[in-house]
Each structure stands twice: as structure tokens, then as C-alpha cells.
Amino acid sequence: MSSAGPVERGLLGARKKKGTLVAALIDPEDFTADAASKVAQRVQELGASLILIGGSTIADQAHLDEVVTRIHHDITLPIVLFPGNVTGISQHANAILFSSLLNSTNTYFIIGAQAIGSIQVMKTKLEAIPMGYLVFGDQSTTGFVGQVRAIPLDKPSIAVMYAMAAHYLGMRTLYLEAGSGSNKTISHEVIAAVRAYYPGLLIVGGGVTGPEAAKSISKAGADIIVIGNLLEKEGYEAKLAAIVKAIK
Ligand code: 1GP
Numbered sequence: 160m161s162s163a164g165p166v167e168r169g170l171l172g173a174r175k176k177k178g179t180l181v182a183a184l185i186d187p188e189d190f191t192a193d194a195a196s197k198v199a200q201r202v203q204e205l206g207a208s209l210i211l212i213g214g215s216t217i218a219d220q221a222h223l224d225e226v227v228t229r230i231h232h233d234i235t236l237p238i239v240l241f242p243g244n245v246t247g248i249s250q251h252a253n254a255i256l257f258s259s260l261l262n263s264t265n266t267y268f269i270i271g272a273q274a275i276g277s278i279q280v281m282k283t284k285l286e287a288i289p290m291g292y293l294v295f296g297d298q299s300t301t302g303f304v305g306q307v308r309a310i311p312l313d314k315p316s317i318a319v320m321y322a323m324a325a326h327y328l329g330m331r332t333l334y335l336e337a338g339s340g341s342n343k344t345i346s347h348e349v350i351a352a353v354r355a356y357y358p359g360l361l362i363v364g365g366g367v368t369g370p371e372a373a374k375s376i377s378k379a380g381a382d383i384i385v386i387g388n389l390l391e392k393e394g395y396e397a398k399l400a401a402i403v404k405a406i407k
Contacts, residue, residue: 161287161289163288163331164254164286164287164288165286166209166237166239166253166254166286166288167254167286167288167331167332167360169237170208170209170237170360170382170383171360173208174360174382174383177208177407178377178406178407179373179376179377179381179382179383179384179406180207180208180209180382180383180384181202181206181207181208181373181383181384181386181399181402181403181406182207182208182209182210182211182239182362182364182383182384182385182386183198183199183202183207183209183210183211183386183387183390183399184210184211184212184213184241184339184364184385184386184387184390185198185199185210185211185212185226185230185387185390186212186213186214186217186339186387187212187214187217187219187222187223187226187227188214188216188217188218188219188222189214189391190226192222192225192226192228192229193229195226195229195230196226196229196230196232196233196234198390199230199233199234199236200233200234201396202236202390202399203234203235203236205396205399205400205403206400206403207236207386207399207403208236208383209236209237209238209239209383210230210234210236210237210238210239211239211240211241211256211385211387212226212227212230212238212239212240212241212247212249212252213240213241213242213243213247213256214243214247215243215244215300215301215304215305216243216300216304217242217243217244217246217247218246220246220248220249223246223247223249224249224250224251227240227249227251227252228251231251231252231253237253237254238251238252238253238254239252239253239254239255239256239288240252240254240255240256240285241256241258242255242256242258242276243301243304243305244272245272245275245276245279248276248279248280248283248285249283250283250284250285252285253285253286254285254286254287254288255280255285255286255287255288256288256290256292256332256334257273257280257287257288257289257290258273258289258290258291258292258334259273259290259291259292259330260292260294260305260307261291261292261293261321261324261325262293262294262307262308262309262310262321263305263306263307263308264306264307264308265305265306268305268306288331288332289329289330289331289332290330290331290332290333290334290362291321291322291324291325291328291330291332291333291334292333292334292336293310293318293321293322293325293333293334293335293336294307294309294310294336294338295309295310295311295312295318295335295336295337295338295345295349295365296309296311296312296337296338296341296343296365297309298338298341299336299337299338299339299340299341299365300338300339301336301338301339302338312337312343312345312346312349313346313348313349314349315346315348315349315351315352315353316352318335318349318352318353319352319353319355319356319357322353322356322357323356323357325357325359326356326357326358326359330359331359331360332359332360332361332362333353333357333359333360333361333362334362334363334364334385335349335350335353335361335362335363335364335381336364336365337364337365337366338365338366339364339365339387339388340365340366340387340388341365341366342366343366344363344365344366344367344372344376345363345365345376347375347376347378347379348379350363350376350379350380350381351379351380353380354379354380354381355380360382360383361380361381361382361383362381362382362383362384362385363376363381363383363384363385364384364385364386364387365385366388367384367385367386367389367402368386368388368389368398369398369401369402370398370401370402370404370405371405373402373405373406374405374406376406377405377406384402384406386399386402
């Protein structure tokens with residue numbers, strides 16, 4: 160059984176000290192290495208606590224390596240991979256969310272890709288953070304690619320069932336995903352219901368673009384809020400600063 164490594168312990172410690180943390184998600188497919196590094200430097204200054212690197216459609220691993228290496232060189236925040244497939248692994252990151260898409264209908268996304276990727280993760284000595292990944296709503300790219308049977312956004316009891324299964328399977332982290340760019344976030348009710356039972360690190364993402372949504376998600380009990388799409392918009396800095404302030 161794996162135990163928590165330095166990145167995971169660092170996040171748990173930061174969570175205790177600072178309250179809900181902000182993770183900035185950079186999809187390498189959408190950025191040059193230069194642009195990715197610029198965003199990473201800005202989000203570090205604005206109070207993000209970690210950088211997630213991932214996307215559902217990563218095809219160019221050389222570019223992924225270039226982006227991760229460059230960010231690693233330019234900032235001090237931990238860089239954590241959030242892979243949608245085996246193509247999302249880079250040895251230059253600090254850790255990987257070693258995740259199972261629990262509500263996929265295809266065993267490839269539940270355990271197949273993990274088996275294929277595991278040897279590479281071992282060889283790279285990346286810190287693996289075991290995570291259950293749950294996709295809600297039925298509009299997202301991640302849901303389509305991952306062939307999910309989406310959890311309805313208004314069914315907290317279903318979310319709790321999966322959350323407890325993740326917990327009993329030893330997954331120390333759980334990610335509630337509304338989908339990148341979604342016009343609905345995971346609701347306060349769903350997060351609060353999961354929080355009441357799931358004791359691990361609770362990550363929430365998808366469609367968070369402003370301080371009100373972030374505050375509600377934080378109050379419901381999320382440990383980490385993921386911000387992705389917003390970072391690709393003109394003038395994201397002011398909104399990100401407002402989000403960080405709202406959840407302090
Ligand atoms: C996507 O949950 C993340 O996997 C972030 O979503 O891009 O909508 O911020 P956004």
C-alpha cells in the first residue's frame with residue numbers, strides 16, 4: 160500500500176493552514192511552453208497552491224515534456240500531472256494524480272490505462288497520488304472521451320455512493336468533475352453530501368470562473384478548487400485574484 164509522499168503531505172499541510180486551495184490547470188495542448196510558463200508564474204504570484212497539467216486529448220508527449228520542464232524551471236509550486244490517458248505522463252513533474260475514472264462504462268478508463276501506465280510511473284519515480292475521478296453531467300469532453308455514465312448533477316446520494324467506494328478502495332483523493340468549461344459547477348449540495356462522508360482530499364472542478372461559485376464550493380467543504388478554462392481568457396488575473404480572496 161502506498162503512503163502519502165511529499166507533494167500530497169504538502170497539500171494536506173497547506174490545506175490546514177490556508178483553507179481551500181486553488182489549483183491552476185494547464186492543458187499543454189492549448190499553450191506553447193512560453194505561454195504556459197507565463198501563466199504558471201502569474202498564478203503562483205496570485206496565490207495558487209499547485210499546478211495541474213493535463214487534458215483529455217494530449218497527443219504530443221514531447222510538447223508535454225517541454226511544457227512541464229519549462230514550468231518546473233520557472234516556478235516553485237508543485238507540478239502535478241492530471242492525465243486523461245497514458246499519454247499524459249511526464250517524468251519532469253513532481254507527482255501524478257493516479258486516477259481511476261470510476262463511473263466510466265469502459266474498463267480501460269477504470270483500470271486498463273492505469274495498468275499500462277503504471278510501469279512508466281514506477282520508472283519515472285513520480286509520486287503517485289491515488290485518486291477516484293467522478294464525472295458529472297453529460298456535456299463534457301472528459302465525459303465523452305472517458306465513456307462515462309454521468310452522475311446527475313442533482314443526485315448527491317449517487318455521488319456519496321461512489322465517494323465511499325473510492326474511500327474503501329484506498330483512494331486518498333477524490334475529484335468531482337463538472338467538465339472543463341461547463342456552464343454548471345458541481346453543486347453545493349453534492350459537495351456537502353460527499354464531504355459529510357468522504358474523509359480524504361476533495362478536489363472540485365469544472366466551470367468555476369468567479370468568486371461566488373468558488374466561495375460556495377469552498378463552504379461546501381472542497382479542499383482544492385481547480386481553475387482551468389478561465390486561465391485561457393483575456394484578463395483572467397483579476398478574476399483569479401478574486402477567487403483566491405473569496406476562499407481564504
Ligand atoms: C477540468 O475541472 C477542470 O478538468 C477545470 O474546469 O476548465 O472549467 O475550469 P474548467
